[in-house]
Amino acid sequence: MYRYDQFDATFVRERTAQFSGQVARRLAGELTEEEFRPLRLKNGLYLQLHAYMLRVAIPYGELSSQQMRKLAYIARRYDKGYGHFTTRQNIQYNWPRLDDVPAILAHLAEVEMHAIQTSGNCIRNVTADHFAGIAADEVEDPRIWAEVIRQWSTLHPEFSYLPRKFKICLIASEHDRAAMRTHDIGLRIVRNAKGELGFAFYTGGGQGRTPIIGPLVKDFVAQEDLLSYLDATLRVYNMHGRRDNIYKARIKILVQALGAEEFTRQVDEEWLRIKDSVLKLPEAEVARIRRYFAPPDYEKLPVYVESFEDKKLSDPDFARWIRANTHDHKVDGYRIVSISLKPVGAAPGDITADQMDLVADLADTYSFGEIRATHRQNLILPHVRQQDLFEMWQKLQGVKLAEPNIDFVGDIIACPGLDYCNLANARSIPVAQRISRRFSDPKRQAEIGELRLNISGCINACGHHHVGHIGILGVDKKGEEFYQVTLGGSSAEDISLGKILGPAFSYDEITDAVEAVVDTYLDLRTGPAERFIDTYRRTGIDPFKEKVYGSLKERRSAAE
Amino acid sequence: MAVLRNGVPQPNEWIRVADDQPLPENAKVIVSVERWRSEGERLRQLNGALGVFLKSDQSPLLIADDLHRLSLVALEFPKFTDGRAFSYARILRDRLGYKGEIRAVGQVLRDQYVFMLRCGIDTIEPPVEKRVEGYAEALREFSVFYQPTGDERATALQLRHQRKAVAA
Ligand code: SF4
Numbered sequence: 272m273y274r275y276d277q278f279d280a281t282f283v284r285e286r287t288a289q290f291s292g293q294v295a296r297r298l299a300g301e302l303t304e305e306e307f308r309p310l311r312l313k314n315g316l317y318l319q320l321h322a323y324m325l326r327v328a329i330p331y332g333e334l335s336s337q338q339m340r341k342l343a344y345i346a347r348r349y350d351k352g353y354g355h356f357t358t359r360q361n362i363q364y365n366w367p368r369l370d371d372v373p374a375i376l377a378h379l380a381e382v383e384m385h386a387i388q389t390s391g392n393c394i395r396n397v398t399a400d401h402f403a404g405i406a407a408d409e410v411e412d413p414r415i416w417a418e419v420i421r422q423w424s425t426l427h428p429e430f431s432y433l434p435r436k437f438k439i440c441l442i443a444s445e446h447d448r449a450a451m452r453t454h455d456i457g458l459r460i461v462r463n464a465k466g467e468l469g470f471a472f473y474t475g476g477g478q479g480r481t482p483i484i485g486p487l488v489k490d491f492v493a494q495e496d497l498l499s500y501l502d503a504t505l506r507v508y509n510m511h512g513r514r515d516n517i518y519k520a521r522i523k524i525l526v527q528a529l530g531a532e533e534f535t536r537q538v539d540e541e542w543l544r545i546k547d548s549v550l551k552l553p554e555a556e557v558a559r560i561r562r563y564f565a566p567p568d569y570e571k572l573p574v575y576v577e578s579f580e581d582k583k584l585s586d587p588d589f590a591r592w593i594r595a596n597t598h599d600h601k602v603d604g605y606r607i608v609s610i611s612l613k614p615v616g617a618a619p620g621d622i623t624a625d626q627m628d629l630v631a632d633l634a635d636t637y638s639f640g641e642i643r644a645t646h647r648q649n650l651i652l653p654h655v656r657q658q659d660l661f662e663m664w665q666k667l668q669g670v671k672l673a674e675p676n677i678d679f680v681g682d683i684i685a686c687p688g689l690d691y692c693n694l695a696n697a698r699s700i701p702v703a704q705r706i707s708r709r710f711s712d713p714k715r716q717a718e719i720g721e722l723r724l725n726i727s728g729c730i731n732a733c734g735h736h737h738v739g740h741i742g743i744l745g746v747d748k749k750g751e752e753f754y755q756v757t758l759g760g761s762s763a764e765d766i767s768l769g770k771i772l773g774p775a776f777s778y779d780e781i782t783d784a785v786e787a788v789v790d791t792y793l794d795l796r797t798g799p800a801e802r803f804i805d806t807y808r809r810t811g812i813d814p815f816k817e818k819v820y821g822s823l824k825e826r827r828s829a830a831e
Numbered sequence: 832m833a834v835l836r837n838g839v840p841q842p843n844e845w846i847r848v849a850d851d852q853p854l855p856e857n858a859k860v861i862v863s864v865e866r867w868r869s870e871g872e873r874l875r876q877l878n879g880a881l882g883v884f885l886k887s888d889q890s891p892l893l894i895a896d897d898l899h900r901l902s903l904v905a906l907e908f909p910k911f912t913d914g915r916a917f918s919y920a921r922i923l924r925d926r927l928g929y930k931g932e933i934r935a936v937g938q939v940l941r942d943q944y945v946f947m948l949r950c951g952i953d954t955i956e957p958p959v960e961k962r963v964e965g966y967a968e969a970l971r972e973f974s975v976f977y978q979p980t981g982d983e984r985a986t987a988l989q990l991r992h993q994r995k996a997v998a999a
Binding site: 276278279281282285286288289292293296301306309310392422423425426427428429430431432433506509510514541544545548549550553555556559 | 890911912913914915917918919921922925926940942943945946947949950962965972973974975977978979980981987988990991992
């Protein structure tokens with residue numbers, strides 16, 4: 272993974288000192304709260320319902336075991352003993368004290384981490400495919416380019432006061448595991464007809480109250496032109512994005528208003544003037560960064576490991592976990608292991624300090640010290656030998672991290688909702704907990720198969736409800752929490768936005784409603800190979816509507 | 832009121848003249864784009880140096896053809912959160928090749944000062960209530976810069992590869 276050189280290390284130290292100075296000036300009254308607010312936000316510090324929240328950047332989701340131990344230490348010493356992984360591959364602490372924040376940042380800097388640009392109207396921490404470097408289907412390791420973008424976007428002098436936040440995501444295969452087209456800029460690394468690598472730009476996607484699937488605005492930008500094309504795109508946005516209405520300030524609104532073609536014309540016009548300037552990316556720098564992402568020292572391993580195959584046959588729980596939580600690695604004999612942070616009844620994405628320490632130990636023992644965070648709020652140990660899987664699984668079980676539910680109905684994305692967030696209409700976490708308890712039987716979950724359920728506590732859509740196979744949105748009905756259900760969304764390569772099922776459900780009805788949706792699917796599907804989303808696309812929303820509201824009526828009259 | 836150049840206070844030699852005010856002779860005056868357009872010919876006959884003030888919704892492309900006559904372009908930061916003028920400064924320097932003075936006026940805070948210099952702004956008029964020493968302090972906060980912007984500061988990237996070239 273990338274390691275800081277003297278320049279990166281000096282930079283983060285200077286940034287930490289700068290922020291400490293900003294806090295001191297705020298406390299001394301030299302900065303007004305209005306002036307301090309954007310400064311603290313650009314350093315990941317929010318004021319939530321009950322306390323400050325600090326969001327720490329994990330660039331493109333990659334963590335070392337040493338960094339994970341530091342995160343555990345911070346959770347113990349400065350928070351309530353846990354942290355929360357977010358949908359942007361970051362981690363947040365919900366209870367730090369303002370005057371502790373400079374000390375926390377100093378601890379983070381020791382392990383090459385920071386909280387820069389995890390919030391605020393600037394280019395946010397860049398995200399990437401969590402299978403980067405280990406997926407057989409990628410044309411390039413997207414982390415190399417994510418690191419290039421991380422450096423370019425860090426304290427960018429021109430783009431630190433944008434109309435609104437700006438999120439960039441990178442993938443390098445046809446499979447989209449990172450919801451690439453829901454970003455302000457989604458980049459897919461592709462090869463052109465000549466075999467050269469470059470970037471397809473999908474600009475102007477987003478969620479929130481106006482969900483838009485990012486249109487392809489440029490099908491090939493050469494590697495050396497990546498930064499100039501990004502600069503040109505951001506410049507057009509910085510000058511012309513709306514600043515009069517925060518709900519219309521994202522780049523997606525500008526792209527829609529101008530039309531993708533006119534938008535691209537304006538970007539190209541700017542780009543042609545700057546593409547041969549200082550922004551041209553030197554080959555030597557790419558090569559320098561690439562070296563950090565050289566594969567670890569893999570062993571030559573047999574594809575067939577008898578002890579592993581035997582364990583799968585003799586232990587159905589283990590076999591179920593292997594099927595749900597591990598994926599093919601590009602190197603024979605290794606598997607990619609997903610650690611679900613969604614045990615039954617838990618808050619999605621939460622992890623205790625002890626669990627963090629154990630994950631760090633497992634990474635050291637079994638996975639070259641590497642860990643990844645995913646945008647679905649889970650963790651990954653990227654390279655585990657097949658022969659080690661059983662032993663590792665047992666250790667995960669010991670700390671309740673062996674839930675076999677990756678991509679199943681229990682693998683819920685949920686935003687913090689009304690438990691923490693001052694913008695929320697409704698609670699998200701307790702809804703997720705109830706649903707996960709309802710589907711607590713792992714056998715049942717496996718039988719239902721791939722089903723992505725996403726929950727947001729308000730229209731800002733931090734829980735990605737528009738692109739969940741089942742989406743749940745918290746709404747306020749005369750001061751009461753209600754939940755609107757959408758079906759048919761997807762954030763993968765078959766991206767689509769969900770459609771509203773019908774009238775919203777109360778807090779007490781929502782779990783039943785979800786179960787009725789799932790039961791309807793099980794009735795309708797042609798067989799276990801037809802995923803929920805495929806059935807929905809085949810039948811449309813009507814049969815779901817009929818069944819769900821029908822069964823609800825029955826339950827209501829039975830209750831009376 | 833003083834202006835800052837490289838963090839150092841200097842007397843402000845320029846006078847901003849409102850659209851309905853008469854223009855002083857033999858002075859350095861800053862006028863609005865509108866006035867520049869309507870009275871441009873007459874203004875050029877005055878003996879002093881000329882500057883134009885761009886509001887935050889006025890792109891420098893509006894005065895692209897006149898830049899060679901202007902000794903100063905003032906960019907407005909009506910609110911410190913309105914970052915359009917950062918891009919205007921870049922356009923003035925990189926795209927239009929403007930060599931005169933670029934000045935930032937309005938809500939220009941010390942935490943933005945380095946960004947301004949990096950984008951090609953030369954002088955700023957800090958708000959009166961702000962401690963001017965703070966701006967000089969801000970210039971010492973960073974020694975590492977990632978983005979090539981065309982200013983003279985060496986980027987991390989250049990230093991990395993320079994160092995290697997020397998070592999080799
Ligand atoms: S979706 Fe709404 S409630 Fe949930 S975290 Fe975002 S702003 Fe808060």
